[in-house]
Every structure is written in structure tokens, then in C-alpha cells.
Amino acid sequence: MASQTRDASSKPDVQEPRPSSSVLLLSPTNEILLLHRVKTSTSFASAHVFPGGNLDPFHDADGGDIPGPESAERHRDGPAYRMGAIRETFEETGILLATKNGALVNLSAEQRDEARKNIYGNKVKFGDFLKSIGAVADTAGLIPFTRWITPTNVPKRFTTQMYLYLLPISKRSVPSEILLPTPDGGVEHTAAQFAPSQSWLDKAADGSIILFPPQLYLIKMLTRFLTGSTSALEEGPLHYTAQRKKLVSFLRRRVTAETDRGKQHPTATISWAEKVMSPYHLLFREEDGRVVLALDKPGPELEGSDRGGDWERVALVKFGRGGPSEVEIRMREEVLAEQRAKPDARL
Numbered sequence: 001m002a003s004q005t006r007d008a009s010s011k012p013d014v015q016e017p018r019p020s021s022s023v024l025l026l027s028p029t030n031e032i033l034l035l036h037r038v039k040t041s042t043s044f045a046s047a048h049v050f051p052g053g054n055l056d057p058f059h060d061a062d063g064g065d066i067p068g069p070e071s072a073e074r075h076r077d078g079p080a081y082r083m084g085a086i087r088e089t090f091e092e093t094g095i096l097l098a099t100k101n102g103a104l105v106n107l108s109a110e111q112r113d114e115a116r117k118n119i120y121g122n123k124v125k126f127g128d129f130l131k132s133i134g135a136v137a138d139t140a141g142l143i144p145f146t147r148w149i150t151p152t153n154v155p156k157r158f159t160t161q162m163y164l165y166l167l168p169i170s171k172r173s174v175p176s177e178i179l180l181p182t183p184d185g186g187v188e189h190t191a192a193q194f195a196p197s198q199s200w201l202d203k204a205a206d207g208s209i210i211l212f213p214p215q216l217y218l219i220k221m222l223t224r225f226l227t228g229s230t231s232a233l234e235e236g237p238l239h240y241t242a243q244r245k246k247l248v249s250f251l252r253r254r255v256t257a258e259t260d261r262g263k264q265h266p267t268a269t270i271s272w273a274e275k276v277m278s279p280y281h282l283l284f285r286e287e288d289g290r291v292v293l294a295l296d297k298p299g300p301e302l303e304g305s306d307r308g309g310d311w312e313r314v315a316l317v318k319f320g321r322g323g324p325s326e327v328e329i330r331m332r333e334e335v336l337a338e339q340r341a342k343p344d345a346r347l
Helices: 055-063 077-092 109-118 127-130 196-206 215-221 236-251 261-264 332-340
Strands: 018-026 032-037 052-054 098-100 144-148 158-166 189-195 282-287 291-293 310-320 323-329
Touching: 018 215, 032 077, 032 196, 032 215, 052 077, 055 127, 077 109, 077 127, 077 158, 109 127, 127 189, 144 215, 144 236, 158 215, 158 236, 189 196, 196 215, 196 323, 215 310, 215 323, 261 310, 310 332, 323 332
Parallel strands: 018 158
Antiparallel strands: 018 032, 018 052, 032 189, 144 158, 282 291, 291 310, 310 323
């Protein structure tokens, strides 16, 4: 009889990361949209996330073939990733990032709800729907802003292209109806809301919401530029435009590092559009029970390539049954200096 005891030296197969995309959507007043995931979700349960999801060959191949697991393009920005980002944003929020005659398409509530239902149920291709209303997906409006590959110790893995999209700035104090997010009826989310970036960070800090490291990292990076609103209606467009100019200038920097040591690391010259981050264990902090995750490596799929992430920053996380908590993004050198200062320091 063959032994049913597994060889101790064998390792479980590492799941191939599924291609997905996600959008950091900025409102006309530079607030960030987050969706509250349902408790029963198989990934990011109860967390607040950006609109997005897995690429779907039925819908997204119209933008271009979805790269296979062995393709170098699997982990790069491309047409299929962009189409998937726009489709998922529409399915999940009702906001259609598509243009007609140079402006975002304005659908009636009835048109929007019916289209979301039909596209989600694969009754009509997303591309065919756009053609039927004479619209074109605004893929050019998506600004690539890092890629995240799930670590190998997580059963469900993704290679997620993150994008930034700037909704048109309006002189009106309230966004038009086409820019007001609506949840998907509880299929995947229970709420969809724009709020100031600092407000999201504050809620995560006090435990009111769950933010996973990628979401908190990206919101924190944007918060330094999205420094608040203005009560003067006439000054609003200039105020928010100035914030966006600084943000876009930052994303286009040739050297992304800010510290002297960071500038010496190879990841310093990888643009924000090309950065790939696959968090890995750096150390464990006994004083608060948090794991410190480094963000400079791109994961095993890209090992040996010239890809990489952010050497300067690390994520501090406490993992528990309810999801991640006490998530914080800090500078690597500061965290390591604190560790070295301890009497029994071990790095």
C-alpha cells in the first residue's frame, strides 16, 4: 500500500497570480473612491478597496489579448489591463470612464443599471455595449501607478496593475450624477464613497475600516499632494488643478527615491508606472506584534529581471483573523534604526 504521508521536503505548488487591474479614482474635488467589500468575499473580505477586479477574456480581450503566464507582458501595463480597469469600475460603481464627442458619457439611471447587470452577467460584451452607445473607453486617461503581485504564502494570488484616473474638475459644488458612485447591490460591495484621502487614512488608523497594505500605501502617497479642499467655489477649480499638477509631476519623476541611501538603490530609477511590489517578510516586532514587510522586490515571477518596487518604504502590519490591522507605511531606515537601538536587537 502506498504511503499517504507527504514527503516533508515537498512544497505546495505556488499559485499563478491572476491578472487584474484597479483604479484610484479622484473626484472633481480630488477625493478618493473606496468600495466596502462584503463580509463573504473570498478576497479582501470587509475591507475598503479601489474599484477593480480580474481581467475577463470575454470582455477585456477587445482591448488586446490577455498575456499568458509565460509572457513578459503578463506583469506590464497593457490594453487588456486598461479595458479591464474601466469595465470593473463601471460594473462596481456605475461610473463609466468612456467618452463620446470628447466628454464622459452621460447615461440615465435605467441605462446604467441595465448595462451593469448585463455586463456582469456576460449577456453582452463590454466593448459591444460601448459601441451601441457610440462611446470609446478612455484608456488613455488611465495613469499607471505601480503593480502589486501577491506574495507566494497567500493562496489566492493576483498581479494587479494600479491606475490613477482624474475625473474632470467642475465649477459646480456637487459632481454631476454621472460621477456619483453607486454600489453593486451587495454582490461584491455594500457601499461606494468618495472621501478625502486623509479621512480614509484616519479611519484606517482608528480601526473604523480595513485597508490592506497596497491600498494604504497608495492613498498615503497621494495624500501629500491632495492636501484638502477649499470653501471658495470660484477658487475650487484652480485649487484642485494645482494639486493635480503637483501629483502628476511627482509620478513622472525620473528618480523616485528621496533619501540618499534610497537614491543608491536600483529601484530609485524605476518609474512609478513600472514599479512592481511583492511584499515580503523583513522582520517581526515583538513590542507590537507587527510584521515589517519590505516592498522593493517584484516577486518570484520577475526574479532576475530589472523590475522592482520601493526600497525606501516598508509596511508594518498586524495580521489576524479579522484581516490586517494597525497598517502603517514608514521609511525603512527609520524602522531599522529603531530595531537596532533595542538592547537585544536582531536583524
